[in-house]
Structure formats: structure tokens, C-alpha cells
Amino acid sequence: MLTGKRILLIVSGGIAAFKCHDLIRRLRERGAAVRCVMTEAAAKFVTPLSLQALSEDRVYADMFSLTDESEMGHIELSREADLLVVAPATADILAKMAAGLADDLASTVLLATDKTVLAAPAMNVRMWLHAATQANAATLRGRGVLFVGPNEGAMACNEYGPGRMAEPLEIVAAIESWFMGKLAAPDFHMALPQPPEAIILPHRPLLGRRALVTSGPTREAIDPVRYISNHSSGRQGHAIAAALATLGADVTLVAGPVSQADPVGVRVVRVDSADQMLEACQVALPVDVAVCAAAVADWKVARAVNAKLKKAPGAAPPVLELVPNPDILATLSAAGINRPRLVVGFAAETEDVVSNAVAKRTRKGCDWIVANDVSAGSGTFGGTDNTVHLVTAEGVEDWPKQSKDAVAARLAVRIAQHLVA
Numbered sequence: 001m002l003t004g005k006r007i008l009l010i011v012s013g014g015i016a017a018f019k020c021h022d023l024i025r026r027l028r029e030r031g032a033a034v035r036c037v038m039t040e041a042a043a044k045f046v047t048p049l050s051l052q053a054l055s056e057d058r059v060y061a062d063m064f065s066l067t068d069e070s071e072m073g074h075i076e077l078s079r080e081a082d083l084l085v086v087a088p089a090t091a092d093i094l095a096k097m098a099a100g101l102a103d104d105l106a107s108t109v110l111l112a113t114d115k116t117v118l119a120a121p122a123m124n125v126r127m128w129l130h131a132a133t134q135a136n137a138a139t140l141r142g143r144g145v146l147f148v149g150p151n152e153g154a155m156a157c158n159e160y161g162p163g164r165m166a167e168p169l170e171i172v173a174a175i176e177s178w179f180m181g182k183l184a185a186p187d188f189h190m191a192l193p194q195p196p197e198a199i200i201l202p203h204r205p206l207l208g209r210r211a212l213v214t215s216g217p218t219r220e221a222i223d224p225v226r227y228i229s230n231h232s233s234g235r236q237g238h239a240i241a242a243a244l245a246t247l248g249a250d251v252t253l254v255a256g257p258v259s260q261a262d263p264v265g266v267r268v269v270r271v272d273s274a275d276q277m278l279e280a281c282q283v284a285l286p287v288d289v290a291v292c293a294a295a296v297a298d299w300k301v302a303r304a305v306n307a308k309l310k311k312a313p314g315a316a317p318p319v320l321e322l323v324p325n326p327d328i329l330a331t332l333s334a335a336g337i338n339r340p341r342l343v344v345g346f347a348a349e350t351e352d353v354v355s356n357a358v359a360k361r362t363r364k365g366c367d368w369i370v371a372n373d374v375s376a377g378s379g380t381f382g383g384t385d386n387t388v389h390l391v392t393a394e395g396v397e398d399w400p401k402q403s404k405d406a407v408a409a410r411l412a413v414r415i416a417q418h419l420v421a
């Protein structure tokens, strides 16, 4: 896709600079040539040597280097590129770009270029939402600078909100879109819609709170070797358990059979059937919040047999009688004195996603429903992304398509806001 394309990657001095290693690797494996310019601050976070080794090109940092200027002047650097990518783009470099400052090689190249610039901002949520940075970003957008991100989520500084650099593959996707002509200023806006204000929570806001998360499918035995199940991967539920633990919660994850690794710092109880899952959930009570993300089989076989069903010559295939499984979400929502303060269900729908989820919230007696589209083309089951709607008593929030990790981080923050309030 990017064969023969020349990217000038400008790395500025933010904590996300380490991600530019992966970005270079991803661009190069798609055939692009990557040349790096780094700021003095960037060299505090990543070494010129690592960028040089990954790009297999020399790295430029010093504007007044006689050697660099004679071999490759600062104007030449941008002339020889098809696209300039600033990743991470610090608040400082965005401010310099907006103001037209040129006091180091990176800012001088950015001022001297007539090529398209794609910026991937990365900074603390307050820095990103500061009126100065927002004005700078708006000025740059108005001048045709493209933006990818920033994403919303947990940040290195224990705050939550927009400011995380877009993931390397998201930046690659933006670059590929630009080369395919699909990406043009000013209409391109890959960033999430920004919330009106940052969600700034105390450090580890869920410390001392207990959370229960269910994840994955259940398996309903037909006989000792056969079962009924579904395509749930457990990726979303496991990500939620991990996100809640990151915020300090004491998390029990009741997991059906999945191949996901156990999230760090989470107590994992493995189960097979819906009956076992319900029992494990009840043992985990009381909790402050329960998130039922598992795809629990609606039905089980009425009479599972202990010996393998045999195919007898000429005999008709066996008929399976199904009976309903326990409704774990409804049971937890009606748990009386043990009812979690917040019960969150998931609704996997293939049609009328939101209206079905609104009805499900009332029917099950839970507080929130996270509704997602699992229809054939959505790629939700087994995929890495999810497009969800959060249904609460107050209304419906449509969240943009994002990784399951990002959905989990955002949901965990919402849960923390609710419980801490």
C-alpha cells in the first residue's frame, strides 16, 4: 500500500514517543521509506540510535550541523518527502507550528515545507483541552494540517480523557487514506468527538470498590464431547476487567471458555456453563458494580447425557430438547440486599440495536446497557473494534467505533464517575 512512499517523521518530546518505534516498523513493513527528525526533547524519551536502526536512515536533530546541512539541508528534508507526519505532536510543537516559530530543526522544517502535514497530538488531557492548544489545533486545521487523534482514555498521568496519541496502526490508516486521496482537510477528522470537559478522576478512583465482570461465551453440554456455544471471544469483557483493575477496583472476572490471557491483577474464575457462571457470580457478591459482558447461551440441552451419543446405522439423528438457561443479568439486577449499586448489561443485537437495548434495560431491571451490533458484517465477534451505544435512564450515548480496549477504558471511567459521585 505504501510502497515507495517517503514519510518524514517528526518526533517531538512527549511520553508517547516510544510508540514511534512501532509506527516506523508498521510503515516500513508496508513499503514506505521513513526518515526521522527529532527534537531535543524527543531525545529524552527515545534515542536517535533506535530511530536510526528502525528507519535504516540517519536521524536529523541539529539545525546547525555542518555535515547535515551540506549533505541534506533542512529545506531538502521536506522536499524529499511525500508527507510529513508529526508523531507524537506535543502541545509545544503545535504551538510553534501555529505561531510560525522556527527555532530548531523540526519547527524549521515544518515552517519551510509545502507538503501536507499530518499531526498525531499526544499530551495530558488538560494540556489538550486548554484553550491555547485548542486554538492552535483549530488554526492548524484551518491551514490544512491533518489530525489523527488524540484518542480518549487512561493516560500516563493517571487522568482520563482526550490526549492519548492515536495508536500506530490508526496513524498508518490515516496515512494510507491520505495517499489514496480519501483524506483531505478540512473535512477529515479522525478524532473522537471531544467531550465538553476532561474527565479528571483521582488517582485509582476505584480503590476499595469491588467489581464483578463476566466474559466470553458459555458452553452447554450435549454429551461429554459436544456442546452448544457461540462466537464470543471474551476480548471485550476481559478488557473491561483489566480497565476496572487499572482504576484500582478489586475485580473478579468470571470467564467462560476463551483463549484470552488472564488480565493482570484480576481474580479469574473459569466456568463452562451458564449455571456455573451464575453460581460463580453469586459467590462473588457483594460487589459495587457488576458488568455482564459474557454471551451467555440462552438455552441449554434439557437432558445432557453422560456418555457420547452414538451414530447408529439407519437411526434418525437425535432431537435436542432445549430449556432456558438462568438469566444472570436479571438475577443480579434483582439480588435484593446484595444487588450491586450499578448493574451493567450488554446487548448483542443484529438489528434495531438501540431500541432493543432500551427495552432490554427495562426488562432486565439493570441500570445500564452497552448495546453493540454483532451482525455478520460488523466484525464485532472476534474482532478488535466495537461500536457501542450506552443506554442509561438518562438516554442513549452513541460512542464512535473504537478498539475494545478503548471502549473498556471509557466504560471503566464512566463507572468510576458514577460510583465516586
Ligand SMILES: Cc1cc2nc3c(=O)[nH]c(=O)nc-3n(C[C@H](O)[C@H](O)[C@H](O)COP(=O)(O)O)c2cc1C
Binding pocket: 011, 012, 013, 014, 015, 016, 039, 040, 041, 042, 089, 090, 091, 092, 093, 122, 123, 124, 127
Ligand atoms: C516526563 C515528561 C513527559 C512529557 N510528556 C509530554 C507529552 O506527552 N506531551 C506534551 O505535549 N508534552 C510533554 N512533556 C513536555 C514536553 O517535553 C516539553 O513541552 C518540551 O518542551 C517539548 O519539546 P518539543 O515539542 O520541542 O519536542 C513532557 C515532559 C516530561 C518531563
